[in-house]
Amino acid sequence: MTQRLAAGLDRQTFANRPERDATSGGLRSALRDGSRMAHDQLDTGFSSLDLGYDGDYAVFLLAHEQGLRWIFDHIDRAAPIPTAQALMPAMLDALGNDIMALGHQPLPQNPSDNAVLLCPWAVDYVVLGSRLGTEVLRRRRAAAVASAQTHTPADSYFALPFDAAMWREFCVMASQVCDRDPVAKRAIADTKACFAAFDLSLTQSRRHMSRAPTEHML
Numbered sequence: 001m002t003q004r005l006a007a008g009l010d011r012q013t014f015a016n017r018p019e020r021d022a023t024s025g026g027l028r029s030a031l032r033d034g035s036r037m038a039h040d041q042l043d044t045g046f047s048s049l050d051l052g053y054d055g056d057y058a059v060f061l062l063a064h065e066q067g068l069r070w071i072f073d074h075i076d077r078a079a080p081i082p083t084a085q086a087l088m089p090a091m092l093d094a095l096g097n098d099i100m101a102l103g104h105q106p107l108p109q110n111p112s113d114n115a116v117l118l119c120p121w122a123v124d125y126v127v128l129g130s131r132l133g134t135e136v137l138r139r140r141r142a143a144a145v146a147s148a149q150t151h152t153p154a155d156s157y158f159a160l161p162f163d164a165a166m167w168r169e170f171c172v173m174a175s176q177v178c179d180r181d182p183v184a185k186r187a188i189a190d191t192k193a194c195f196a197a198f199d200l201s202l203t204q205s206r207r208h209m210s211r212a213p214t215e216h217m218l
Helices: 011-015 026-034 036-047 054-073 088-101 120-146 165-175 182-211
Strands: none
Touching: 026 036, 026 120, 026 165, 026 182, 036 182, 054 088, 054 120, 054 182, 088 120, 120 165, 120 182
8 A cells, every 4th residue: 555753743744735636635635634633733742842952852752752653553454554654663763763862761652542443544644744744854953953052963763764755645545535435534533543642642751851851861
């Protein structure tokens, strides 16, 4: 199934980027519109982070690692394999390496609903969209490092390559699925579940860093 995690979930990536007619409409638009409120809430939380400050950057990394791990663990293995599934192990490894470079350890499992089984449309929409938005964040991080706001080299995640054609292919395929198809209702619900898991991970990451900011330093 060829289809396509601020942070990395910048709403401009999804809502404001120019698209050809072939990539809009149908399930593609339904996913964007149906998850907009959950996505906007998450975007507001991540946008408040200063990626040039190691404390905030650690929050970003911890939240993404835990949230992405929750998604990976809850993919519906009986459904077609999401395109994003092949990318996720490298993403998780890179996030883990960056977290440890900052002197921390990944958080325990996200306690979001463990009964959820995520359909491939939701997984690809969230994860591939996240990867597409990472370029903006990579530039923000690079500018922060250049201005000496941070001195810790921990950029394995931002260095990961991504082929934007994967997102475009997802948009084309999703636009061909009717938004009244039964799969659309599940895809929207699963997408909202992914954003909710990331939102919880962001909350937990903030709490972790504020409670013991130096406790896990190496």
